[in-house]
Amino acid sequence: MDEETEYRIRRVQAGEIQDYVYIVQKYQKQIFMYCWRLLSSKQEAEDAVQDVLVKAYEKINLYKPEVNFTSWVYKIAYYHCINIIRRKKMHQKWKFSLLSQDQSMNSPAEMLEQRLFNEPLSRALEKLNVAERNLLVLRVFEEKSFAEIGEILNKSPEAVKKKFARTKIKIQKMMNSTEEERCQNYNILLKTKI
Amino acid sequence: MSKLQHPSQNENLKQMDLMHGEAFQDIDVTDKVMARVNNLAAEKRIKGSNTRMRQKFIIPGLTAMFILGISVTGYAASQYIEFLNNKGEVVLNTAAAQEPTDFVTHYTDRLALYTNQIKGQLQPGDYAAYFVKDKFINEADTLNPVKFEYKWIKYTDFKSFQAEISRTKAPVLGSLSHLPQGYQFDYGYVYPADLFSRHLANAEYLKIAENLKRQAESSSDGQKVFMQKLKWDKADFSSVRYVQGKNAITVMATRLLPDSKVTIFQGKEAQSEKLSIQGHEVYYIKSDTRDVETDPAAYHRIGWRDNQQHVLYEISNNADSNLRKEDLVKIAEEMLNYVK
Numbered sequence: 001m002d003e004e005t006e007y008r009i010r011r012v013q014a015g016e017i018q019d020y021v022y023i024v025q026k027y028q029k030q031i032f033m034y035c036w037r038l039l040s041s042k043q044e045a046e047d048a049v050q051d052v053l054v055k056a057y058e059k060i061n062l063y064k065p066e067v068n069f070t071s072w073v074y075k076i077a078y079y080h081c082i083n084i085i086r087r088k089k090m091h092q093k094w095k096f097s098l099l100s101q102d103q104s105m106n107s108p109a110e111m112l113e114q115r116l117f118n119e120p121l122s123r124a125l126e127k128l129n130v131a132e133r134n135l136l137v138l139r140v141f142e143e144k145s146f147a148e149i150g151e152i153l154n155k156s157p158e159a160v161k162k163k164f165a166r167t168k169i170k171i172q173k174m175m176n177s178t179e180e181e182r183c184q185n186y187n188i189l190l191k192t193k194i
Numbered sequence: 195m196s197k198l199q200h201p202s203q204n205e206n207l208k209q210m211d212l213m214h215g216e217a218f219q220d221i222d223v224t225d226k227v228m229a230r231v232n233n234l235a236a237e238k239r240i241k242g243s244n245t246r247m248r249q250k251f252i253i254p255g256l257t258a259m260f261i262l263g264i265s266v267t268g269y270a271a272s273q274y275i276e277f278l279n280n281k282g283e284v285v286l287n288t289a290a291a292q293e294p295t296d297f298v299t300h301y302t303d304r305l306a307l308y309t310n311q312i313k314g315q316l317q318p319g320d321y322a323a324y325f326v327k328d329k330f331i332n333e334a335d336t337l338n339p340v341k342f343e344y345k346w347i348k349y350t351d352f353k354s355f356q357a358e359i360s361r362t363k364a365p366v367l368g369s370l371s372h373l374p375q376g377y378q379f380d381y382g383y384v385y386p387a388d389l390f391s392r393h394l395a396n397a398e399y400l401k402i403a404e405n406l407k408r409q410a411e412s413s414s415d416g417q418k419v420f421m422q423k424l425k426w427d428k429a430d431f432s433s434v435r436y437v438q439g440k441n442a443i444t445v446m447a448t449r450l451l452p453d454s455k456v457t458i459f460q461g462k463e464a465q466s467e468k469l470s471i472q473g474h475e476v477y478y479i480k481s482d483t484r485d486v487e488t489d490p491a492a493y494h495r496i497g498w499r500d501n502q503q504h505v506l507y508e509i510s511n512n513a514d515s516n517l518r519k520e521d522l523v524k525i526a527e528e529m530l531n532y533v534k
Contacts, residue, residue: 017228017231017235018313018314020227020231021224021228024223024224024228025222028221028224028227029221032221046221049223050226050227050230053223053227054227054230054231058234061440
């Protein structure tokens with residue numbers, strides 16, 4: 001952690017709230033991106049980044065410099081996003097039981113605009129559970145080291161490394177099967193046209 | 195250098211990322227986050243020190259389980275308690291804190307943006323009146339068209355703090371000799387008394403309001419805040435903080451209007467208890483949680499109203515400290531002796 005950030009954290013902990021502006025400006029973009037990748041929704045990520053930074057402020061007196069501050073903020077973001085995803089799943093189950101069609105679903109254009117990854121990866125990521133998706137996002141897209149991910153997830157770097165290797169194999173298989181499926185569909189389409 | 199273990203495989207995946215820098219360049223939540231942060235700090239200030247809310251205190255707590263100390267007598271815990279003056283009138287009571295409505299939250303968030311701006315223009319010790327060119331704020335609070343802000347001076351030297359109390363005739367908070375082991379003076383501060391009583395019926399207040407409004411009306415450059423620094427020499431609030439590492443004890447004293455009734459707000463699950471310390475009735479509220487994440491308010495609180503001096507005193511500790519109720523009772527005993 002750089003000296004400036006360390007200094008600002010100490011100031012905020014001492015009650016100098018205005019110094020928190022520095023923290024917000026330093027972390028908002030990366031946390032926004034991270035939340036967007038986990039939540040797959042730009043709008044939800046915009047709300048989430050605010051909630052995460054407010055939570056970080058509320059907890060800042062609990063922060064101890066032995067831990068990397070960036071990892072500490074990511075940890076808050078991760079648990080915040082997990083809660084949102086769980087709530088969404090429960091909400092979807094409830095809606096599914098009442099409605100045959102989701103009226104609030106985004107239009108195809110909106111979905112396309114909000115898409116973060118190209119199609120094979122998007123489809124494969126949808127099949128991963130949240131923990132696997134998070135691991136992939138942190139390692140591949142956020143370029144975190146295994147030690148940093150370990151800090152975020154409260155796991156050893158070795159355990160993270162093993163889990164990541166398994167997740168990567170899983171996603172590669174999923175992407176391959178997605179490609180095969182697409183080829184088959186394309187063949188059926190061609191045959192129909194003929 | 196990349197931290198990735200298998201750059202080629204990971205790079206393949208990364209190339210599928212459609213999120214480019216431009217997509218999030220415009221994200222800036224600083225104002226929104228800081229408005230909420232300022233609001234939280236203000237709430238904490240109200241909960242923790244009652245700086246300007248003379249008649250409202252918010253204190254969570256839980257049923258008190260035991261009482262120790264020779265000079266302390268305990269009564270049965272109940273959810274809310276009342277204290278009467280010698281005429282039998284209620285002058286102090288505890289009550290459930292209400293959740294702020296969306297309107298109130300919106301108002302405080304919005305006002306925080308302006309007060310934040312003003313504080314940036316003040317030096318420690320400056321007290322200012324201000325008017326904001328904002329229809330929502332002004333329609334929401336028609337009784338206080340002009341508001342006030344003070345940037346307090348933090349005295350880290352006890353003698354200087356005492357000198358400031360004397361200079362400003364603030365409520366006295368003397369030195370304490372029965373602090374729990376390891377606790378030392380951290381800082382103290384005072385807060386100016388209102389310069390104008392009954393705002394809308396006060397000629398001076400109305401003059402300032404008129405002047406600031408005129409400036410706002412004639413301004414066309416988008417300026418929202420119009421401020422006038424004020425001279426002040428009297429304080430009606432003192433607070434002192436003692437610390438041991440991350441733990442803190444806060445003692446505060448607020449001068450009250452003689453005929454005012456004070457309500458101490460507490461969490462819905464909390465229960466308050468009446469104690470007798472040195473023959474003086476005090477309230478004791480214990481928070482229902484030590485979890486500073488869910489409830490940053492104090493864990494133990496002891497407070498009382500001095501009906502002769504018309505001052506409300508309160509002693510509290512941070513939610514996750516290991517101090518016991520008896521530690522705060524000892525401080526209250528000492529204070530009740532020196533303020534007698």
